Every structure is written in C-alpha cells, then in structure tokens.
Amino acid sequence: MSPLCAPLPVLISLLFASVTAKATISPWPEGDGAALLAFKEKLDDGGGTALLSWNQSSHFCTWQGVTCGRRHLERVTAINLTAAGLTGQISPSIGNLSFLRSIFLNNNSLHGGIPSSIGHLRRLRFLVLRFNSLGEEIPLELVNCSELTIINLHGNRFVGSVPPWLGSFKRLTSLYLSNNSLTGVIPTSLANASSLEVLALHYNHIEGVIPEVLGRLARLRTLNLGVNNLTGTIPTSLYNLTSLQGLGMAVNHLSGELPADFGSKFRNLRKLLLSSNKFSGPFPSSITNCSDLENFELASNNFSGRLPPNMGRLAKLTWFIIFGNHFEAQTANDWDFLASLTNCSNLESVYLQSNNFGGSLPHLVANLSEKLQNLCVSDNLISGSIPPGIGNLAALQRFVLSYNNFIGDIPEGIGRLRHLRVLVLDDNSLSGHIPPTLGNLTLLLILNASLNALRGTLSSIKGLEQLYISHNDLSGGIPLFFQNLSFLYAIDLSFNRLEGPVPTNGVFQNISSFFIAGNNELCGGIQELHLPACPMQHLERKKSKLVPLLIAGSSLCFVLLWIIIFVLIYRRRSKKMQSTPLSSGLDAQYPMISYAELSRSTAGFDAANLIGRGSYGSVYKATLDSENRAVAVKVFDLQQLGSSQSFIAECEALSRIRHRNLDLIKIITCCSSIDLNGDDFKALVFEFMPNKSLDRWLHPNLEEAHHQNARNLRLTEMLNIGIDVAEALDYLHNNCKPPVVHCDLKPSNILLDEEMVAHVGDFGLSKFLPEGMSRCLADRSNSFGLRGTIGYVLPEYGEGSPVSTSGDVYSFGVLLMELLSGKSPLDDMFKDGLNLHTLVETRGVLEIVDPASLLRENGTNSLNSIEECWISLARIGLACTKRMPGDRMHMSDVVAHLRSLRNLFV
Ligand SMILES: *[C@@H]1O[C@H](CO)[C@@H](O)[C@H](O)[C@H]1NC(C)=O
Ligand SMILES: *[C@@H]1O[C@H](CO)[C@@H](O)[C@H](O)[C@H]1NC(C)=O
Ligand SMILES: *[C@@H]1O[C@H](CO)[C@@H](O)[C@H](O)[C@H]1NC(C)=O
Ligand SMILES: *[C@@H]1O[C@H](CO)[C@@H](O)[C@H](O)[C@H]1NC(C)=O
Ligand SMILES: *[C@@H]1O[C@H](CO)[C@@H](O)[C@H](O)[C@H]1NC(C)=O
Numbered sequence: 018m019s020p021l022c023a024p025l026p027v028l029i030s031l032l033f034a035s036v037t038a039k040a041t042i043s044p045w046p047e048g049d050g051a052a053l054l055a056f057k058e059k060l061d062d063g064g065g066t067a068l069l070s071w072n073q074s075s076h077f078c079t080w081q082g083v084t085c086g087r088r089h090l091e092r093v094t095a096i097n098l099t100a101a102g103l104t105g106q107i108s109p110s111i112g113n114l115s116f117l118r119s120i121f122l123n124n125n126s127l128h129g130g131i132p133s134s135i136g137h138l139r140r141l142r143f144l145v146l147r148f149n150s151l152g153e154e155i156p157l158e159l160v161n162c163s164e165l166t167i168i169n170l171h172g173n174r175f176v177g178s179v180p181p182w183l184g185s186f187k188r189l190t191s192l193y194l195s196n197n198s199l200t201g202v203i204p205t206s207l208a209n210a211s212s213l214e215v216l217a218l219h220y221n222h223i224e225g226v227i228p229e230v231l232g233r234l235a236r237l238r239t240l241n242l243g244v245n246n247l248t249g250t251i252p253t254s255l256y257n258l259t260s261l262q263g264l265g266m267a268v269n270h271l272s273g274e275l276p277a278d279f280g281s282k283f284r285n286l287r288k289l290l291l292s293s294n295k296f297s298g299p300f301p302s303s304i305t306n307c308s309d310l311e312n313f314e315l316a317s318n319n320f321s322g323r324l325p326p327n328m329g330r331l332a333k334l335t336w337f338i339i340f341g342n343h344f345e346a347q348t349a350n351d352w353d354f355l356a357s358l359t360n361c362s363n364l365e366s367v368y369l370q371s372n373n374f375g376g377s378l379p380h381l382v383a384n385l386s387e388k389l390q391n392l393c394v395s396d397n398l399i400s401g402s403i404p405p406g407i408g409n410l411a412a413l414q415r416f417v418l419s420y421n422n423f424i425g426d427i428p429e430g431i432g433r434l435r436h437l438r439v440l441v442l443d444d445n446s447l448s449g450h451i452p453p454t455l456g457n458l459t460l461l462l463i464l465n466a467s468l469n470a471l472r473g474t475l476s477s478i479k480g481l482e483q484l485y486i487s488h489n490d491l492s493g494g495i496p497l498f499f500q501n502l503s504f505l506y507a508i509d510l511s512f513n514r515l516e517g518p519v520p521t522n523g524v525f526q527n528i529s530s531f532f533i534a535g536n537n538e539l540c541g542g543i544q545e546l547h548l549p550a551c552p553m554q555h556l557e558r559k560k561s562k563l564v565p566l567l568i569a570g571s572s573l574c575f576v577l578l579w580i581i582i583f584v585l586i587y588r589r590r591s592k593k594m595q596s597t598p599l600s601s602g603l604d605a606q607y608p609m610i611s612y613a614e615l616s617r618s619t620a621g622f623d624a625a626n627l628i629g630r631g632s633y634g635s636v637y638k639a640t641l642d643s644e645n646r647a648v649a650v651k652v653f654d655l656q657q658l659g660s661s662q663s664f665i666a667e668c669e670a671l672s673r674i675r676h677r678n679l680d681l682i683k684i685i686t687c688c689s690s691i692d693l694n695g696d697d698f699k700a701l702v703f704e705f706m707p708n709k710s711l712d713r714w715l716h717p718n719l720e721e722a723h724h725q726n727a728r729n730l731r732l733t734e735m736l737n738i739g740i741d742v743a744e745a746l747d748y749l750h751n752n753c754k755p756p757v758v759h760c761d762l763k764p765s766n767i768l769l770d771e772e773m774v775a776h777v778g779d780f781g782l783s784k785f786l787p788e789g790m791s792r793c794l795a796d797r798s799n800s801f802g803l804r805g806t807i808g809y810v811l812p813e814y815g816e817g818s819p820v821s822t823s824g825d826v827y828s829f830g831v832l833l834m835e836l837l838s839g840k841s842p843l844d845d846m847f848k849d850g851l852n853l854h855t856l857v858e859t860r861g862v863l864e865i866v867d868p869a870s871l872l873r874e875n876g877t878n879s880l881n882s883i884e885e886c887w888i889s890l891a892r893i894g895l896a897c898t899k900r901m902p903g904d905r906m907h908m909s910d911v912v913a914h915l916r917s918l919r920n921l922f923v
C-alpha cells in the first residue's frame with residue numbers, strides 16, 4: 018500500500034532537503050547510509066575519484082552509482098560501480114543493505130573475498146563481479162540469496178570447487194564462473210537449476226566427466242566448459258539440449274566419436290568449439306543442417322575421413338578451423354567441401370594445415386569470400402599449381418602453403434594482395450621467377466620462399482635504391498650481388514640469422530648506408546664495423562653454399578620493399594612435428610611450448626595470474642607441465658604498435674645472450690603461434706622471479722607496504738643490486754659482439770630472485786649496435802618513436818640522437834640515485850629544470866637520502882662509514898648522468914668502483 022500523495026520527485030527532493038540539513042549535524046549513524054560509508058572505507062583511497070560524491074554534503078541516495086527504492090526511499094536497491102577504478106576490498110557492511118537487488122562492481126581491481134554477510138541479501142538478483150581480482154572460495158552463505166538470476170564471477174581468482182548448492186537457485190538464468198581457479202568436478206546438482214540458459218565454466222581446473230544430468234537443462238543456450246581437464250565423452254543426454262547456440266569444449270581431454278545426427282540435434286548452433294581434444298571418427302555430415310553456424314573449430318583432434326561436400330550450406334560460416342586432424346582428400350570430388358565454401362560470404366579464416374589432404378587445391382578457392390583473411394593449407398600432400406586467380410582474394414593477410422608439393426610458378430596475381438602480411442611458400446617444388454609484382458606488397462612482413470627451386474632475376478632489381486628486409490628469418494651469407502646494385506644506397510639486413518663475410522663494396526662501403534646488427538656470426542666487412550676477420554675456410558664454405566636468389570621490384574625514393582630471400586641452410590622439419598600452424602623460425606632454438614599449454618597453465622591468461630603489465634603486453638605467472646617450476650609468461654599485445662618488433666627484438670637479444678650472464682633474466686622459450694581464434698599470438702617464457710621488480714620495493718603500493726614493511730632495502734642490498742645491474746650492462750656493452758644497448762633500464766625492468774639477486778629483464782627495446790653506427794640509419798630503423806621511458810632516458814634521445822651505450826649509463830645513474838633517495842624521477846617535485854641529478858648535485862646526498870633508511874642499517878657500521886658510502890654512490894650517480902654523453906662514466910669503471918665500495922663497506 019503506497020502512502021504517496023505528492024508526485025514522487027517532489028517528495029524525494031523535500032525529503033532529501035531535510036535529511037541534508039540534518040546530516041551535517043548528525044551523519045547517518047546507522048542504516049544504509051552508514052553501511053555505504055563503511056563500504057567506501059574498505060576501498061583503497063576511499064574509492065578515489067569515482068566515490069567523491071560519497072560524502073555527507075548530499076543524501077546517499079544521490080551518490081554516484083547508488084539507487085534507492087521507490088517505495089522504501091531510504092533503502093538502497095542497486096549499487097552500480099562498473100569500471101570505476103576501485104581497488105581494495107568489499108566491506109562486510111554490504112550485507113546491511115538488505116534491500117539490495119543488484120550489485121554491479123565489475124571491471125575494477127577489487128581483491129579479497131566475497132564477505133559472508135552477502136547471505137543477508139535475500140532480495141539479491143544480480144551479482145556481477147566479473148573482471149576483478151577477487152579470490153578465496155565462493156561463500157556458502159550466498160546460498161541464502163535464493164532470488165539470484167545472474168551470477169557473474171568471470172575473470173577473478175576464486176578457488177575451491179563449483180559449489181553444489183548453486184543447483185538450488187531456481188531462478189538462476191546465467192552462471193559465469195569462467196576464468197577462475199576452480200577445481201574439483203562439475204556437481205550433478207547443477208541440473209536442478211532448471212532456469213539456466215548460460216553455464217560458463219571455461220578456463221578453470223575442473224576435472225572429471227561431464228555429468229549426464231546436464232542434459233536436463235532444457236533451456237540452456239550456451240554451455241562453455243573449455244580449457245579444463247575434463248575427460249570422457251560428450252554424454253548422449255546433451256543432445257537433448259536442442260536450444261544450444263554455443264557449445265564450447267575446447268582444450269580438454271574429451272574423446273569419442275560424434276553421433277551421425279549431431280547437426281540435426283543442434284540445429285541452432287552458432288559456435289562449435291571442439292579444438293584440442295581427442296575426438297575421433299568422421300565428422301557427421303548432418304552438421305550442414307546447422308544453418309546459423311559461424312564458428313566451426315575442430316583443430317587438433319583425431320577426426321578423419323572426408324568432409325561433407327555441401328559444407329557451403331552453412332552460409333554464415335566465418336571461421337573454418339580444422340587443422341591438425343586426419344581429414345583426407347584424394348580425388349577432385351573430395352575437395353568439394355572447399356569449393357562449396359565459396360557460398361559463405363562471411364568467411365574470414367580457413368585453416369586446413371596438418372591433415373592428409375592430397376590432390377590439387379581447387380582453383381575455385383580464388384572465389385572464396387572477399388573477406389577472407391587467412392588461408393593456410395600447409396603440411397599436407399597437396400600437389401598441382403597455386404590457383405592462378407588467387408589475386409582475387411583482396412583481403413588476404415596470411416597465405417601459407419608450405420610443406421606440400423606445389424609446382425609451377427608463383428602467380429603474378431599475388432602482387433595484387435595488398436593486405437598480405439605473411440606469405441609462406443617454403444618446402445614445395447615451385448619454380449620459375451619470383452614475380453616482380455611482389456615488390457608491390459608493402460605490408461608483407463614474412464616471405465619465406467626457401468626450399469623451392471625458384472630463380473632470382475637480377476635485371477629487375479637493377480634500379481633498386483633501398484632495401485629493407487630486417488626482422489626476418491634470413492639465414493646464410495649476405496649475397497654478394499647486393500654490392501653490385503649501383504643505385505642501392507640503403508640496405509637493412511638487421512635481425513636476421515645471416516652469417517659469414519660482410520661485403521665491402523657498393524652499398525657496404527659506407528657505414529651509414531647499411532645496417533646489419535642482430536645477425537649471428539658476421540665477420541669481415543669494412544674496418545669501422547670492428548668485426549672479427551673471417552677465417553679462410555669459413556669464407557670458402559659460405560661461398561659454396563650461396564645459392565642465387567630472388568629479389569624484385571624497383572623503388573622510387575621512399576618506397577619500402579619487403580622481400581626475402583632464402584634458401585642456403587637446409588632445415589627440413591619432419592611433417593607433423595609442428596602443432597602450431599606457423600612459426601617464425603625463432604622457435605627452433607627453444608623447447609616448443611604450445612599455445613594450448615601456455616593457455617592452460619595461466620588459466621586462459623586469467624587476471625588471477627597477472628603479475629605485471631607493460632607497454633607491450635601482460636606478464637602472467639604459470640607452472641608449465643614441461644618445466645615443473647614457476648615461470649613468467651610475457652604475452653605481447655599485438656594490437657599495440659611496435660609490439661611485434663619488440664617481441665622479435667627481445668627474443669633475439671635474449672637468445673643470443675642467454676645463459677652467459679647470471680645478471681640477465683633467463684629466457685626459457687619464445688612462442689610465436691596463433692591462438693584459438695586464429696589470431697597471432699606471441700609470448701616469451703622466463704624464469705619466475707619471486708621477489709618481483711625493484712620498482713615494487715622502491716615504490717610499494719599500500720598493500721605491499723603493509724606486507725613488506727620489514728623488508729625495506731638496506732644499504733648492502735642497494736650496493737648488491739647496483740653491482741648486479743652494472744655488471745649486466747657492462748656485459749651487454751663490452752662483452753657482446755656487436756654491443757647490445759638495453760634502451761629501457763628502469764626499476765620495473767629489474768627483477769629480484771629468491772636471493773635478492775637482481776636480473777635485468779625486458780629487452781623489448783634493445784638494439785644491437787655496431788660501434789660508430791651513424792645517426793641516419795639508426796633513426797630510420799627506429800619504429801618505436803621515443804625509445805625508453807621518460808625520466809630514465811637520456812635527454813638527447815628525445816632530440817633524435819642515435820642509440821648508444823651511454824644512454825644506458827644515464828639510465829643507470831638515475832636508477833642509482835633513485836635507490837638512494839627513494840624518489841622516482843617522475844615525482845611531482847621534478848619540474849622546471851629540477852631533476853634527480855640537479856637535486857643530488859645541489860642539495861647533497863645526506864639531505865635527500867630517506868632518513869628511515871638509517872634506522873634500517875643493522876649497526877655493524879658506523880654512521881660515518883654509511884654516510885661515506887652514500888656519498889660515493891651519489892658521486893657515481895652524478896657521473897653517469899652528465900649532460901654530455903662523452904662525459905659519462907663507462908660501465909666497466911662503474912662496476913670497478915661499486916665493487917671496491919662494497920669491499921670497503923661490507
Ligand atoms: C551492520 O549491521 C550490524 C548488525 O545489524 C550492525 O551491528 C552494524 O553496525 C551495521 N554496520 C553498519 C556499517 O551499518
Ligand atoms: C562531496 O560531494 C559533492 C557532490 O555531491 C562534491 O561536489 C564535493 O566535492 C564532495 N566533497 C568532498 C570533500 O569530497
Ligand atoms: C570490462 O573489461 C572487459 C575486459 O577487459 C572489456 O571487454 C569490457 O568492455 C569492460 N567493460 C566495461 C563496462 O568497461
Ligand atoms: C535436485 O532436487 C531434488 C528435489 O529438490 C533433490 O531430491 C535432488 O537430490 C536434487 N538433485 C541433485 C543432483 O542434487
Ligand atoms: C532426452 O529427452 C527425452 C525426452 O525429451 C527423454 O526421454 C530422454 O530420456 C532424454 N535423454 C536423456 C539421455 O536424458
């Protein structure tokens with residue numbers, strides 16, 4: 018019975034007016050206002066700017082994200098603080114808001130558990146906490162919230178098993194527990210939650226079989242159990258779920274054959290995700306009845322036989338991903354499935370690699386969707402020619418034919434594929450010339466034409482002026498004919514795997530015209546390179562292996578040419594060895610770790626395992642099956658400009674210097690693959706550093722400060738860290754040939770192991786540097802814009818100066834002074850010309866050292882000697898950060914100074 022007689026808004030504003038007046042005298046001592054204030058208090062920084070309005074100058078019903086009832090005007094019915102930047106914990110006081118119906122706290126950084134007081138919220142319908150860092154077990158008390166219709170805990174760190182009592186929620190329509198760390202089995206009681214439409218348990222560690230009784234959930238539209246440890250088969254009862262639109266079972270250990278009427282049962286299916294299991298037998302032709310199907314993903318199973326010839330009936334198909342099975346084709350008719358896909362106008366990806374497809378590729382593939390981006394047929398038994406009309410596929414980005422028996426020419430039309438990034442033709446029997454039109458493919462990143470019988474044409478490149486083929490997988494010697502190209506004035510061969518002599522004529526005469534850093538074992542060349550002389554027999558051996566090559570296209574002044582050569586070193590891989598469809602060739606030197614394993618070991622790159630985030634991607638903690646110890650996985654965000662180059666630079670740098678210096682982070686492997694969606698995936702796997710980065714010690718957040726207050730760095734530890742880092746840089750600068758410049762030294766890139774030994778990591782910006790490298794080419798090859806991090810880069814980097822070792826020295830000096838003072842160079846106090854250098858210089862070290870650090874020293878040294886040590890450290894810091902690069906100390910001198918300081922002090 019509503020007592021309202023005035024229009025609602027009027028009443029509310031009157032009421033608020035009076036409450037506000039009262040509030041200034043006596044804030045809400047109890048009731049929902051008090052509970053909200055207690056909620057705010059448990060958040061770091063009082064909820065920050067998002068909760069500024071949560072103060073007593075206005076009624077709590079007007080606060081940001083708070084909704085009160087229409088009937089019960091003083092009662093909060095909804096909290097909606099989506100993506101509000103909240104950190105901290107959820108206060109138990111939330112349980113006092115007993116009229117709450119919806120809680121939306123998704124997309125924040127909340128940690129801790131769900132308070133058990135949540136069980137008091139008998140009216141709660143929507144509990145949406147996805148994308149936070151919440152953990153612990155899901156509290157039993159939640160079972161009292163029997164009105165719940167949506168529970169979304171996706172993307173947190175919840176542990177324990179899937180609670181069996183969830184089955185008692187009769188109104189529950191959506192249950193998302195995906196991307197957590199849940200263990201145990203799927204409880205059969207879930208079958209009692211008869212309203213369920215969405216059941217998402219993917220990316221956990223759930224084991225056991227799929228319960229038969231799930232077939233009773235007749236309303237289910239989405240069932241996603243992917244990336245768990247499920248075993249057994251798909252229970253037949255599941256085929257009763259005729260409303261299913263999404264069926265996700267990928268990356269489990271499921272087996273068995275699919276029934277012939279599979280497609281007739283799941284008529285509404287849109288997404289079928291079965292990749293990375295052990296399913297076998299033929300694929301049922303009834304699938305062609307699923308007229309809404311968009312994703313058909315069966316990769317890495319044991320399916321066999323022929324595919325239904327009328328696959329093209331699936332008019333909405335976008336992804337056709339069947340690689341890594343035993344599907345076969347022998348006659349032309351066996352290929353009808355592919356020809357019929359020409360009816361699918363949304364088709365974007367066709368991955369057929371690593372099957373038993375033989376015969377010739379139907380020329381009709383040239384008529385596939387004009388949206389087609391990926392076409393991979395490698396590692397099959399395909400013969401015949403490359404379809405001549407291939408140039409019609411205007412959107413094609415990746416075209417991979419390797420490890421087959423293709424014969425004949427590379428069609429001229431390939432030059433029309435303006436979006437092509439990856440063209441991999443190696444290990445076929447192609448012959449003839451490489452068409453000059455390839456020179457038109459300005460986006461091409463990888464062209465691998467090795468292990469064919471292609472002939473190069475020299476005439477067509479006579480006019481070549483600039484050739485950039487860096488960051489590829491070129492191996493063998495530098496072809497001598499490059500020095501005969503009379504118009505060529507700039508060539509970039511860097512970051513390949515070239516070895517042997519560097520030519521000395523033509524473009525190789527002038528050090529500012531060519532760039533060869535980051536190759537394996539180059540020797541000779543002009544004197545300024547300071548490369549070792551070539552051994553005699555080496556020279557001859559390389560010459561004899563040199564096979565004449567390709568190259569095409571002419572360029573005007575600034576046309577970029579991307580072309581690759583190849584051949585030379587015969588590196589035949591056995592078929593099927595590779596589970597990933599494409600590898601960059603970097604993989605060869607490392608253990609192979611599949612995308613599936615990385616994904617599994619990080620619970621699907623779950624936020625719960627996130628240990629850091631940088632400019633080029635995210636770092637996760639993981640335990641790999643094959644390594645049996647904790648590792649850190651750095652996943653590159655390939656949407657970020659430059660991140661792909663960063664991956665290659667880091668992978669190359671670390672592989673060349675790995676194992677040789679203890680103070681550098683140790684790399685376990687590089688992974689260049691595609692993910693379950695068929696997108697490029699690049700990651701590096703490192704040893705795990707339990708003591709995190711130096712940054713976390715110098716500038717701990719509130720939580721870290723709370724946990725580690727006893728662990729502040731003492732002077733001896735600072736000295737040791739300084740020496741570790743200096744030795745690492747000294748090694749990079751003075752013991753690597755060519756020298757390596759790190760380019761991004763800062764506390765967050767220095768990682769501390771169990772023993773607090775510092776390791777220099779993050780080589781994403783590193784450069785190999787022939788000494789005397791001229792400015793011109795260094796700039797041109799710099800695709801990152803400003804290198805390094807503001808505050809740590811030497812001032813001249815911003816002014817377009819070349820990358821040099823003295824830049825690292827500058828960063829090291831800043832780091833040393835930061836260690837001493839505890840002040841980040843990015844601190845607000847540093848402006849108007851004041852920086853760490855000028856501060857230390859003008860104020861003297863004793864004034865800037867954190868006074869608390871004196872208390873930390875354990876008393877074995879006199880105050881005098883501590884102060885003396887500080888002063889010496891500050892002097893080194895100043896000497897490293899001199900304005901003119903030439904005035905700065907050398908890293909080897911820094912190491913010597915620091916070592917003698919340690920001897921004196923310790
Ligand atoms: C919450 O409710 C409990 C029990 O009713 C009460 O003791 C407590 O003060 C309330 N807390 C807040 C913040 O209102
Ligand atoms: C209190 O909230 C009001 C908005 O309701 C806001 O304008 C004001 O800045 C807040 N006061 C404080 C001290 O945060
Ligand atoms: C929440 O985060 C996810 C993942 O980062 C993102 O896709 C989604 O758009 C975000 N939602 C909101 C409302 O910010
Ligand atoms: C489902 O509910 C029924 C009746 O409430 C109960 O008897 C049965 O044990 C429940 N099933 C499971 C698997 O919990
Ligand atoms: C499937 O549903 C039918 C009726 O709709 C029922 O008779 C049958 O037992 C169910 N099958 C399974 C395996 O649950």
Ligand SMILES: *[C@@H]1O[C@H](CO)[C@@H](O)[C@H](O)[C@H]1NC(C)=O
Pocket residue numbers: 280281302303304305306
């Ligand atoms: C489903 O597909 C099969 C094989 O393609 C076909 O024989 C059957 O008639 C179809 N069933 C329905 C109900 O469309």
Ligand SMILES: *[C@@H]1O[C@H](CO)[C@@H](O)[C@H](O)[C@H]1NC(C)=O
Pocket residue numbers: 327329330356357358359360
């Ligand atoms: C494409 O669709 C048309 C009609 O929609 C049909 O006649 C034709 O057979 C289909 N082509 C293939 C190759 O399946």
Ligand SMILES: *[C@@H]1O[C@H](CO)[C@@H](O)[C@H](O)[C@H]1NC(C)=O
Pocket residue numbers: 432453454455456457570571
């Ligand atoms: C592609 O390259 C060829 C040879 O290099 C050239 O003649 C032709 O004009 C180019 N085509 C386009 C569309 O640029």
